[in-house]
Amino acid sequence: MEKNIKNLLKSKGSLAENEVKDLMSYYDIQTTKYKLVERVEDLKKINLLYPLALKVCSNKILHKTDVGGVKLNIQNYVELEKTFKIFKQKFPNEKFLIDQMEEKSVEIIIGLVQDPTFGLTIMVGIGGIYTELYNDVSFRIIPIDRYDAKEMIEEIKGKKLLEGFRNIKANKELVVDLLLKVSKIGDELKDNIDQMDLNPVFVYSDKICVVDAKLILK
Secondary structure, three states: OOHHHHHHOOOOEEOOHHHHHHHHHHOOOOEOOEEEEOOHHHHHHOOOOOOEEEEEEOOOOOOOHHHOOEEEEEOOHHHHHHHHHHHHHHOOOOEEEEEEOOOOOEEEEEEEEEEOOOEEEEEEEEOOOHHHHHOOEEEEEOOOOHHHHHHHHHHOHHHHHHOOHHHOOOOHHHHHHHHHHHHHHHHHOOOOEEEEEEEEEEEOOOOEEEOOEEEEEO
């Protein structure tokens, strides 16, 4: 395992979003393209395509939206610089993540959760704003195999969104692959992980992309 990933796992509590996405990349899981910045001078070096999202990036701030630490759909450099200066005043001691925004698609949530009886479990459900509304999720104890992953998807009511409902293009097999990769993370790092939350994950016909990611270590 790479040295920087090993160092991450020595932490306790929440990781910053860039650290979680670094971990995803190590396990061959696609995330948004992103840059970590600290100063306004860094903005000219980001080399990302607009529209962009700007987020406060800190292991002390788990719910960024609740503290006004997220700005989406930034269309140009002038808007980016203006927003960054506002955020820098609001969060003077923090770093910031600039994300290249992905086109919206079917949203799912995938997570790892410590169960007091069964230990670390993996979950999948329809993501975005409907996650808490419908509570449409399926769980398994890790590790899982391909049959388990397919069965989990079959159990969620929103599975039609992954099966061409109203000509929506979303590849269910890519969700199976992602579940197996997350199960591998959970199995290899079960002594480190308290919980992990990938939400939303955008599912397309030809790829899958983790847009936001949280991870809490024991």
